[in-house]
Structures are given as C-alpha cells and as structure tokens.
Amino acid sequence: MPAPHSTTPPSAATDTLRISLFAGMADAIGRRSVELAWTGGTAAMLRSRLAAEFPPIAPLLARSAVAIGDRYVTDDSHVLCDADVAIIPPVSGG
C-alpha cells in the first residue's frame, strides 16, 4: 500500500507591504522605500512595526501621517497587503 501523501498545512499568507518614504525620513535610512512582511493590520500597527524594524526613522515617524493611495488615513484604518502606503513626515510646502 503506497504511503499516504503528506499534506503540508497551508501557510499563513505572507505578503510583503511596500512603504514609500520621503525627504528627511528617506535620508535618515538612505532609502526611498522599505518592505515589511504584512498579514494585515491597522495603520497604528504599521507604525509600530516600522519603528521597530527601522529605528532611524522612528523619531520622525511619531510625528508623521500615514497615507494610502490619494488619502491620509487615521490610525485605526485597516491597511491591506496591496495598499499603496506612504509615510508623510511633517510637511513644509507652500
């Protein structure tokens, strides 16, 4: 009798979220975007993850807004894995 197929348990979806950075924040880390393994969560959670994994941007991060697509979002907003996320540090246009 042939051995039963071993079934591998389905792995949790591990998508990668790409986050765009700008100005002083991009300078602080030397990159214009970073990536995080992301299985979904709020903008607030995203902030915590970013601060933890990229310490140089943490100080500005606390004073920055989160934008998805063409809108700013509040901290309790949900961030999908395919979201077009950007961190907006304190602005100085105009």
Add this chain to the structure above:
Amino acid sequence: MDTSDTNTPPASTASLLVWEPIDTARLLESVAHDAAGANVLFTGTTRGVTAGVLATQITKRLTYEAHEPLASAVLGRLRDEAVAQYGLTACAIVHRLGEVAVGETSVAIATSAPHRREAFAAAEWLMERIKREAPIWKCEEGADGDRTWVHPELHPDSESCSKPRPVLVDSFGRVHTDLRISVTDRCNLRCTYCMPLDVAFKPREELLSYEEIVRVARVAAGLGIRSIRITGGEPLVRREVAELVRQLVTISGIEEVSLTTNGLLLAEQAADLRRAGLHRLNVSLDALNEDAFERIARRQGLARVLAGLAAAKAAGFQSIRINAVSIRGLTEGEIVPLAQFCRREGFHLRFIEFMPLDGESSWSDDQVLSGREVRDMLARHFGPLVPAVRSDASQPAIDYSYADSYADHKIANGGMDAAGLPTQAAGVGFIDPVTQPFCDRCDRLRLTADGQFRNCLFSTTEWDARNVLRTGGSDDEIARLLRDCVLSKQAAHGIGTLAFERPARAMYQIGG
C-alpha cells in the same frame, strides 16, 4: 445677493505640480471669468534671509520634493473646496518642485470671484491649508553647503487631512464654530437693560419654525459649526423647546447644544430638557434679593428661578453657569451674595459688563461697572482669586477660582462631567466686552428668531435666511448666505470708538 451661477468653474487642466519656473502672469489670466469682478494672485517666494531667534539664517538654495500623486490629489481637492466654500468663479494652484533659486516663486495661487472679499479670503485659506496638508517638503541648503529637510514641529493633523472639513473663516482668519439661535423675541421678564416696558413683539408667523431652524442648523453644521446655543428673548416661553433640542442634538457635526434661560420656567422643563439631550445650561440671574430682582427685571420671579436651579441640578445638569449682569448703581450690593450662593451650590458664576443694547437706549460710558471692579470687590471679601486654566481659548470669560476651593477642585472631578464635557470649577468668571473686548477670538455667529444671520451682536447688517427658506431656496443658497455673513464680519465691535454705531435692534430682538 448675487444669484448668478458662479459655482461651476471651468475644469482646470493646469498642472498642479511643475518642475520649471511658474508663469504667474498666465496663472492669473487662467482664472479670468465673465462674472469675476476680482482676481487675486498670491505668490510664495523663497527667502534668502530668515530672521531666527538666535541667528539670521542664510539660505543658498531650496529643493522641493513631493509625494506627487497624493500632492496632486490634495491640491485638487483644496482647489475644489475653495471654489465651493467661497463661491469662486475660478481657482488655480501651482507648486513648484525640484530646485528653486532664492527669490523665485515656489507656490502660486490665483482666485477669481464676483467680489474681492471672497477672492482674497480664499487665497489666504488655500495657503493655510496647503502649508498644513500638502505632502511637499523643502530642503534648505545653507551658506556652508549643509542640506536640511524641513520638518516643522506642527505635524499634519491626520484627522483634518483625511476628512476635508469646510470652515467658516472670516477675512481676519477667525474660524466660526458656534451658532447662537434665538427661538423667540418674547420674554417673561422686562429687565431694564434689555427690554423697554412698552414692547411690541413680532407676530408668530414671522419667527422661524422648528423645522426651519433645524434645516439652517444642519447647513451650518456642514460648514463647520460644532456648537449651538439656544437663546431668545426667553427661550423657554416658546412651546416645546425640548423638541427642538431633541432634533438639534442629532445633527451630524453638532457636538454640544446648550441653552441660556432666566430660569423662571426651568422647574417645569428641566427634566424634559435633560431627557431631550441638552448638554449645558446657563441661567441669567443678576440679584439674590427679591427687591433688587424686581427692580431690575420689573417683575417678580426670584423664588421661581431658585426653584428652577434646584430642578436643573436634580435633573442632572452639571457645570451650570450663572450669568450676572453688572450695572453701576443697581447690582453692586448683589455681587457678594451671588458669589456666596454660587460657591455653596456649586454653580460657576460669571459677571458680564453691561453692554449698550438696552431697549431704552440709555447706555453711557460711566454706567459700566467693570469686571475689574467686581473682581476687587470679591477679592476683598473672599481673598485672592486664582486665575483658572483656560479649557477653551475662544470662550470670552476670564475664569478664576477662589483660593480656598482651588485645591479641592483640582482633586475633585478629573475635569470631565457625565456628558464627557469639561467641567468648570465653581469659580467666578468675567466677561468684559466693554473693557476687554474679545473680538479677536470671536468664533460665534447668530441666527435671530425671525431668521436673520448676524456676525456680531453689534453689527448693523443682517442676512435674510428666512427669505431663502420661504422662497424655495436650496441648502446651497443658505450656505452661501452664511458664508457672505462671515466674510463681512468686522474686526471688532468698536464700542467706545468713534466708529461705533448702535444697532437698530435691542438685545431681546437679536438673541442674547
């Protein structure tokens, strides 16, 4: 009122972000419009010299960067909002990116409108919003070649960024969030400083119905009004005010509904008002002595007011405020008794300087019993008054705590009442519109009982909302009327200056 259709500007095809020098002349031309009597161009130019606290900063070069898709969207939305809010005939915004030499234009705004007030105000408003919300950053290169990205302390308010909120801003930058609505010109008292003995009230059909009031309130809330105060005459003489309250508290955007009353009918209505959702109560009471009360009000009623106050407390109203008008020769003897009463009962007491809006036209300078004098009287009796921390910068009263109860209050209630509103210490405050005008912080607008918008107690012009309501006007027209009213607001009420003109209406007709 200008009724020409000015709310459909040509769809702007001008780029919002550019990488080369801005053609400001062409930008101004681009907003020309048949219906425009005013065209405004604002250019923001890069400074080479910035005076700082410690040293003068020299800038050699500026570089601008943006999150371009978001910036285009934000600028586009701001432009559309400006057109809608200010009734512009056209509007164009351009922000430059990349390297901008000193003295060159980094941002340009062009607006056009039927009249100059809107054109100027819109440009000002847009600059303010662009600076706060546009995801654009500048990098300054100093004389020594150091490059620094500018990230100011004031960070973008993500709440306002994600939900563009229309605001009623006048030409002095004052944001209006408070609407006083008078529901009647009638009153059950005849206070000498407000109403003449022989008075003629408006026929009922000239007053707005509750349906009309709620409709106006809804439009106002959509424009940024967050709090409503119901006044009169005496609001409680109007039937079923609680029903009006019930409807107003449910309007989206309205955070607080309060009411000012002389208290005579409060004993019967306090519970209903509380159940309807009324947040706060102000009770006008100028004297604790029956004779003094009657001399001022020209009617009896002190006992009923006291019963009303007790009922209000029993109904669960917290932070009840007593408003007492100070009049030289009339109320000096009532100041200390009132203060004692309020301290005992836990009411916050406020003294208001007598203002020139009485029915008998009998006000003159020497009749002002100033807040300062009242303060001195209280201090002599109760000891020094301790300035209280201001919870609301736009509130006209300067508040104090009594030194002996100061410590108690700090421990007591952690600052919030059952409704989640900040409580006030049972202290004493002073509203001194004559000796300390607070016009620069004014955030309030008024709707009279007969449906006229006013931007100031003392203004000599009104805007006829009732006419719009009763001739089939749209909410948009009501909104435009309110905006016009705001934009015409003067810098100050001008009491005591040569320019001051007594308004034709008395207080009871405008709404206290």
